[in-house]
Amino acid sequence: MLPPQIGFELIYSFVIIACSLLVYHATREMYDLSKYNGIKFFRYSFLFFAVAYFFRYFIQFVLLSLGLNSILDFSPNFIGWVSLFVFLYLSSMAVFYLLYSLMWKKWGDSKLKNLLFHFLAVVIALIGLSFRGAEMYLLLNMIILGFVLFVLFIAYKDSKKKKKDSGLFIIYLLLFIFWILNVIDILLPSFLQLFQLIIYLISISLFIVILYKVLRKSGN
């Protein structure tokens, strides 16, 4: 019999995948009409979040149903490797695209920049696969978080100059922090077990807040 936590994981993943896909869908018309780069990168980010959470659920399903500590212990071996690689790659791309949606006017839009993000995401995924120690995973995520904080700080400073509300940056900051906790939860399943419910509830709340803001502003 499957452990009941699988049902709990299913609901959690379903809510976040649904929120992400609704954000993607609700912004489609605005993007079709304007072809505005900021909207494009924002949409890509939530599409990547949706697919990443799908893979996250798949990995959790395997871990819980087989009682494994790491997806890399799954046999046949390549399924574990591929699913972890895809999950790490997609989740990094989701974070990069959300940051790019804030910074594209400063960084410019070019194929090279897009390729650089894909390259970095592949490198992060390969590091995640190559090193199986908790210290390495934590260090990797701290580096990503440092990069995110740096970019968010620049975007926040620019927004302050325009005297805009800073609520969005708090939401994004929490989204990135809780996303990293979700990644750590997959890489080191026992590490955050005590806080899992809180992490899930806050993560769901953040996606619902973003969806609400999108639906309100997009006129859907």
Next chain:
Amino acid sequence: MAKRAKLEIMRDILKIIRENKGMIKPTPLLRKAGLSSGRFKEYYKDLLEKKLVSESVNDTSDKQILITEKGSKFLERYRTIIEFIDEFDL
């Protein structure tokens, strides 16, 4: 004319066409848009590519620029698009 944001210029060009009963010749459009010839060409090409305007030739072989259904929809949704961009700092 001060430099305007891209979406705002697109909106202005489309509004000129709409206010001219949905079609206008290129020369008066260029004049009313208040852009240099080079910039106008750049935006016009962009509007054609995005299918927000189309071209047609009338009985006297004059080229006319028409606002498309998508172009009218863009004007309707312009305010929403700008507010969305502002809200998410895009």
